[in-house]
Amino acid sequence: MLDLSHVRKSYDGGLTHAVKDVSFAAEPGELIVLLGGSGCGKTTTLKMINRLVEPSGGTITIDGQDILGLDPVALRRTIGYVIQGAGLFPHMTIAENVAVVPKLLGWEPARIRPRVDTLLDLVGLEPGDFAGRLPRELSGGQVQRVGVARALAAEPAIMLLDEPFGALDPVTRDSIQSEFIRIQSEVKFAAVLVTHDMTEALLMATRIVVIRDGLVAQIGTPEELLNHPADDYIETLISTPRRQAERLDALLPGGGA
Amino acid sequence: MSQALRDLFADLPYLLGGHLLLSLSAVLIGVLISVPFGALATRHDRLRGPLLTVAGLIQTIPGLALLALMVPLLGGTIGFLPAFLALTLYSVLPMVRNTVTGIMDVDPAVTEAARGMGMTSRQTLLGVELPLAAPVIIAGIRTATVWVVGMATLATPVGAPSLGQYIFLGLQTRNWTAVIFGCVFSAILAVVLDQLIRALEISATTRNKRMGILTLSALALVAIGGIAPFVAERFGERPTGGARAGDLDASGAPVGLSSARTVSIGSKGFTEQYILSAYLESELRAEGADVSARPNMGSTILFDALRSDTVDVCVDYTGTIWATLMKRAEPIGRSEMLIEVAHYLKKEHGVICVGPLGFENAYALAMRKDRAAELGIRSIADLARHAEGLTIGGDPEVFGRSEWKRVRAAYGLQAARTRGMDSTFMYDAVRDGQVDVITAYSTDGRIAAYDLLVLKDPKQAFPPYDAILLVAPGASKLPGLLDALRPLVNRISNTAMREANRLVDLEGKAPAVAADSLRAKR
Ligand SMILES: Nc1ncnc2c1ncn2[C@@H]1O[C@H](COP(=O)(O)OP(=O)(O)OP(=O)(O)O)[C@@H](O)[C@H]1O
Ligand SMILES: [Mg+2]
Numbered sequence: 001m002l003d004l005s006h007v008r009k010s011y012d013g014g015l016t017h018a019v020k021d022v023s024f025a026a027e028p029g030e031l032i033v034l035l036g037g038s039g040c041g042k043t044t045t046l047k048m049i050n051r052l053v054e055p056s057g058g059t060i061t062i063d064g065q066d067i068l069g070l071d072p073v074a075l076r077r078t079i080g081y082v083i084q085g086a087g088l089f090p091h092m093t094i095a096e097n098v099a100v101v102p103k104l105l106g107w108e109p110a111r112i113r114p115r116v117d118t119l120l121d122l123v124g125l126e127p128g129d130f131a132g133r134l135p136r137e138l139s140g141g142q143v144q145r146v147g148v149a150r151a152l153a154a155e156p157a158i159m160l161l162d163e164p165f166g167a168l169d170p171v172t173r174d175s176i177q178s179e180f181i182r183i184q185s186e187v188k189f190a191a192v193l194v195t196h197d198m199t200e201a202l203l204m205a206t207r208i209v210v211i212r213d214g215l216v217a218q219i220g221t222p223e224e225l226l227n228h229p230a231d232d233y234i235e236t237l238i239s240t241p242r243r244q245a246e247r248l249d250a251l252l253p254g255g256g257a
Numbered sequence: 258m259s260q261a262l263r264d265l266f267a268d269l270p271y272l273l274g275g276h277l278l279l280s281l282s283a284v285l286i287g288v289l290i291s292v293p294f295g296a297l298a299t300r301h302d303r304l305r306g307p308l309l310t311v312a313g314l315i316q317t318i319p320g321l322a323l324l325a326l327m328v329p330l331l332g333g334t335i336g337f338l339p340a341f342l343a344l345t346l347y348s349v350l351p352m353v354r355n356t357v358t359g360i361m362d363v364d365p366a367v368t369e370a371a372r373g374m375g376m377t378s379r380q381t382l383l384g385v386e387l388p389l390a391a392p393v394i395i396a397g398i399r400t401a402t403v404w405v406v407g408m409a410t411l412a413t414p415v416g417a418p419s420l421g422q423y424i425f426l427g428l429q430t431r432n433w434t435a436v437i438f439g440c441v442f443s444a445i446l447a448v449v450l451d452q453l454i455r456a457l458e459i460s461a462t463t464r465n466k467r468m469g470i471l472t473l474s475a476l477a478l479v480a481i482g483g484i485a486p487f488v489a490e491r492f493g494e495r496p497t498g499g500a501r502a503g504d505l506d507a508s509g510a511p512v513g514l515s516s517a518r519t520v521s522i523g524s525k526g527f528t529e530q531y532i533l534s535a536y537l538e539s540e541l542r543a544e545g546a547d548v549s550a551r552p553n554m555g556s557t558i559l560f561d562a563l564r565s566d567t568v569d570v571c572v573d574y575t576g577t578i579w580a581t582l583m584k585r586a587e588p589i590g591r592s593e594m595l596i597e598v599a600h601y602l603k604k605e606h607g608v609i610c611v612g613p614l615g616f617e618n619a620y621a622l623a624m625r626k627d628r629a630a631e632l633g634i635r636s637i638a639d640l641a642r643h644a645e646g647l648t649i650g651g652d653p654e655v656f657g658r659s660e661w662k663r664v665r666a667a668y669g670l671q672a673a674r675t676r677g678m679d680s681t682f683m684y685d686a687v688r689d690g691q692v693d694v695i696t697a698y699s700t701d702g703r704i705a706a707y708d709l710l711v712l713k714d715p716k717q718a719f720p721p722y723d724a725i726l727l728v729a730p731g732a733s734k735l736p737g738l739l740d741a742l743r744p745l746v747n748r749i750s751n752t753a754m755r756e757a758n759r760l761v762d763l764e765g766k767a768p769a770v771a772a773d774s775l776r777a778k779r
Contacts (some may be wrong), residue, residue: 052373076377087370091388150374245438 002026007058018044020214026190033201034194036211041196046160050079080151080159086143088135095131101154119149141172159191199241265438268681273364273488280406287348297355312350320408321717324415335416335562348401359390395458406447413553425553430761519547523568526553528761533572535772544741564606569732578718580659591721607730612746619722623697624711635667638714644672650686651696653677667718702759753778
């Protein structure tokens with residue numbers, strides 16, 4: 001349903017390119033992970049999908065329609081967006097934050113209220129306790145859950161997530177990751193998730209798009225990447241989680257050589 | 258409480274109300290201009306620079322000058338409008354600046370989230386940026402409020418009633434209690450408004466509805482309660498007028514003026530004019546007229562107001578009109594000047610000169626008697642020999658006038674240094690030796706009291722300055738007004754005026770008391 005074809009982006013009128021040539025597709029229920037080092041063009045690629053950044057070339061289509069032919073504001077209301085660092089509105093309560101897009105879409109208040117409660121439940125926050133709080137009264141992990149709930153609010157067909165689980169302790173992180181996968185298995189949206197954490201990519205992705213210097217270095221399922229890394233760079237990237245897994249394996253009873 | 262203090266309090270409701278109305282409306286309209294323009298400037302880089310520069314430039318114009326400039330810009334209108342416009346312009350800078358910085362400082366991640374969710378630029382502004390910038394914008398509104406309340410005291414010379422009346426009148430009549438009184442109440446007003454706006458902000462950020470409603474009610478109470486007495490006195494029924502008309506009916510005197518509209522008496526900002534204003538006020542009241550005073554106006558502002566019927570009656574001086582309005586410089590006899598001035602006023606401006614009051618308040622150079630004897634100076638001609646190194650103090654207005662230029666040229670005083678100061682201070686300055694000579698007013702009581710010598714003017718370089726009673730074109734058609742004023746012609750002698758001035762300047766009496774002394778001497 002979502003299709004990027006030879007997309008590129010230059011911020012300086014063509015002198016240099018933040019994104020040089022990126023192509024991939026995502027179907028409903030799929031989770032595509034964009035993986036790569038800092039500054040390689042992950043966020044830029046993501047923002048071109050909801051037109052926060054206008055592509056310099058290539059085409060992006062949703063259900064076969066070129067997004068450049070759509071009204072950007074209307075387009076964004078159909079795409080869930082979880083921003084790097086959550087980006088909650090500090091002057092709004094948690095309930096108001098989650099209700100932003102439904103309100104923009106003109107939903108009845110009677111429809112919004114139960115929806116907010118459902119979403120807060122979905123991301124593991126007790127509505128009675130959290131709905132009336134302000135973002136500054138939440139922990140980092142809770143803020144990121146609200147970010148996800150807000151993006152899911154209007155039942156988008158596509159979710160874009162920019163390092164949604166960064167800066168979390170491993171336990172919280174693990175639980176949000178599994179919750180997210182559970183939610184997606186229920187709601188079946190197509191998701192594009194940015195990370196530079198290979199372990200996260202391997203555990204969550206349907207397919208991984210490795211980006212280096214604005215170019216796609218490899219696309220494949222986690223198994224394909226683990227078994228057939230395209231080059232030395234990807235080999236190094238996956239070597240760390242692989243080594244950690246082997247060491248853990250050795251520690252576990254019944255495992256090891 | 259002393260009588261003096263009681264007198265000050267008697268005017269407080271009216272002046273405080275005028276001050277409040279002026280300040281609040283200026284800040285309110287200022288907000289309605291600044292916030293939208295500031296917000297717009299965050300969207301358009303090309304608007305931002307010029308907007309902030311213009312607002313900053315307005316701020317560099319001295320407050321008094323900005324107020325004064327509004328009068329000619331509005332074609333001679335005085336009173337609320339020019340003061341309101343000047344204060345509104347003045348309030349714009351802190352509010353525009355804070356709106357721009359407040360919005361630009363909103364976390365970009367938050368505005369991007371807003372855009373990313375599908376908010377339009379307008380929705381982002383209203384729903385996200387303005388609420389988040391509110392504390393900074395409100396800080397700007399508070400700054401503007403404090404500035405405007407302070408600057409509203411300067412609205413007195415353009416004819417807008419404000420607490421500045423205490424300060425200007427106090428300065429001119431050496432009534433320091435009045436000056437402090439005006440300052441204290443203007444400061445209290447600034448602090449109260451500032452704190453109320455702050456409370457409003459706190460209740461908004463803490464989402465405390467009860468506190469918000471309480472603060473809003475308090476603000477409304479201050480605004481309405483403060484402005485009401487002013488509006489009532491300015492536009493409402495005047496119970497005193499009716500009572501007076503009744504008195505006169507009982508005595509069988511002709512009611513004449515009482516049925517006509519309110520007569521406004523304008524005056525300039527120095528002691529003699531305060532006294533004459535009070536004098537005219539009580540004379541017209543006695544004739545059954547409803548009277549309001551517009552004191553403390555600048556010289557040209559007063560004449561513009563008279564010409565345009567904003568003010569009905571005032572006292573001016575022949576030499577002043579000769580020099581500043583008719584732009585004439587040649588010397589001329591006292592009665593010829595009177596005739597020519599009256600003719601000119603009628604023909605060019607439709608202003609009626611009822612006649613001279615009887616005394617002359619001429620400019621004269623004066624210096625300490627002992628100093629004059631020491632240097633062997635008796636006339637302005639003698640002064641010329643010592644011009645080098647002499648300092649002449651005087652009202653800044655004097656040194657810009659053609660009479661002064663003529664005196665300077667006629668006697669060769671070019672080498673003397675001039676030093677502008679408020680006329681109330683110049684007598685003390687010459688007595689204490691801070692300046693050598695002053696451009697004194699011949700009716701001032703301090704000439705005799707300070708043992709000053711008025712230098713002879715053998716070349717008659719200073720023109721005559723007969724005080725004349727003027728009536729605006731519209732008011733001259735009011736039934737009974739001219740008849741009521743005619744008996745005042747030629748009734749005040751030089752000595753009587755000097756004595757009245759002395760009562761205020763040296764004995765600290767109220768202008769109204771001195772006015773009574775003028776009536777008593779008639
Ligand atoms: N608005 C912009 N103007 C100019 N250059 C930009 C802009 N946004 C990003 N860039 C540049 O484009 C390149 C790619 O940036 P991008 O934000 O896509 O990286 P990223 O892969 O998301 O990195 P990170 O992991 O650090 O978030 C970087 O070199 C960055 O400096
Ligand atoms: Mg990024």
